[in-house]
Every structure is written in C-alpha cells, then in structure tokens.
Amino acid sequence: MGNNAEDKDLVDHTLAGEREAFGVLVDRYAAQARRVARAVLGDPDDADDAAQDGFLSALVKLAQYDARRPFGPWLMRIVANAATDRRRRRNVRRAEPLDPSLVGGGPRPDAVAIRSELGERLRSALGELPERRRTAVVLFDVEGYSHAEIAGILGIPEGTVRSEVFHARRRLRTLLEDWKEQAK
C-alpha cells in the first residue's frame, strides 16, 4: 500500500492537472487493483479491463475523495465496484469445477508445475466462494487491509467482514494443507 501523505500529495497534484502525478498513483496501485479485480472476476483480461475502468472512474471522481481518509481503500472500493459491474454486465463465467486431474494424486510434477498447480487450485477455490467472501479474504490476507477498511470498501458491517474472511480462510486453508500433504 502507498504512503498516505504521498498519496494525498499526488491526488492534489492530479487535481491541479498534473498528468504525471496520476501516473504515479496508477503505478503504485496497479498490481493491487488488478489482483482485487481478478478476485472478483476470475479472468485476468476481464480483471485488467475492470481495473482500468476503476482507475479512470477514480480520476473523474477524484475531487470527491476525502483527503482525511486513506486513498487505498477509497480506490479499491471503486475498483471492486467496477469489477462487480463488469461481472454483472457480461454475466462472467461462474466458477469452473475443479479439474479432477488437479484434485487427485497423479505423478509428482516439478517445482514450477507444483506452483502453477497450487495457483490453479486456489483460483478455482476462490471462484467457488461467494464474490464478497473472496474479495474480503484477498483484501485482508493479500492486500493487508484492516477489517474496518474492508467494511468501507465493500459497504458491509465489520462483523460481516470478519465472518466472510473466516469462512474463506477455512476453505482455502483446507485446500492449502491438502496440497502440502500431496506435495510431500
């Protein structure tokens, strides 16, 4: 996450018409925005489209940003909404069922394949979770936002965020433990 004071400074410069300042903000938050959008959408190309929509929407709404609050959650809320909108508009695919070859034993692959396999399993498992749940766990465990910040991003009570993260973690940790057992 970016530095709040620097972010606010960059926002001020962007509002003053400095294109480069907005470029720094995009560079700073691009990876995070793309991951959050991918958590919502699944497909990486759709996620990039949604992340772009989010950045440009944030640019247009930048005067509405409350500088007393951190910039990251404000931006992520816009990105998550853009991803959700895109998902609704395009009726993006539901989670594909796990490939049986990935679930069962089979020959032990090399390190790269193992990493790729885990990534595939996690993406599939994420895709099976409700949208809000997978977004919450990604914002918490990957992006490091607090429960209160995620509550603001998703527009839900903080207690609901805790519950969503709990259920998502339980599912994903089981998968991760199973995978580690198989990889031994």
Next chain:
Amino acid sequence: MKDAQSFDHRPDPELGGALRAALEPTADHAAFVARVMGQYERALERGTIPTFEVLASWFRPGIAAAVAALILGFLFGRGILTPAPTSIDAAMAPSEGPGLAAFITATDPPDASVVFASFVEQQ
C-alpha cells in the same frame, strides 16, 4: 495454519502469499500503466460534465420557468375572474325599483320580494 486462526485479526502470510501468487496479473505491469494513462485525457473529457451536473444545470432554469409560469397564470386568471371593483355608492344605487338601498334603510322587516329584487339587480 490452524482453523482457530481463521478469526485471527492479522493477515496470514502463508495463505496471503499463495493467493497473491495465484492472482498475480499475467500481462506486463508497465503495459497496463501505459494503457490506463492512454485513456487519461479521454476520461477527463468524458468526466468534465457528469450526467448529474447536466441534470442539475437544467433543474434550476426549469424551476424558475415553472415559478414564472405559475405567477403569470395566477395574475392572468385573477384579471379575468375578478370583476372590476365598484364604489360603495354604485353598489347602493338602485338601477330600478326599491333595490339594495331600500333593503338597508327600511325600518320594517323586508318583504321577500325586496330581498329577491336586490339580488337580481346586482346580477
């Protein structure tokens, strides 16, 4: 990674790392930034006059026009429906017969025909 940690208020580095790797964008970072910045001017042009502001810009003149129309309608209607004011003398002067003056100045209770006649005359 035990289930009890599911309610942990701290991020789980192992799960977080695995998820981060799984969600890592496939396309180049710099290319993505360039793509967003390529839409910078266009987004600002589109966003200069948001829909709400267009509606808001029509709202105020619309309200002013409606108020002006109401005032004009009220004045015009009042001019048509309200008869020209008459003086008290004109109202009291009988056009024919005993009329209103006779009705007011009489010491005896009025005859019904007198009351009726005063009404008819005023019409």
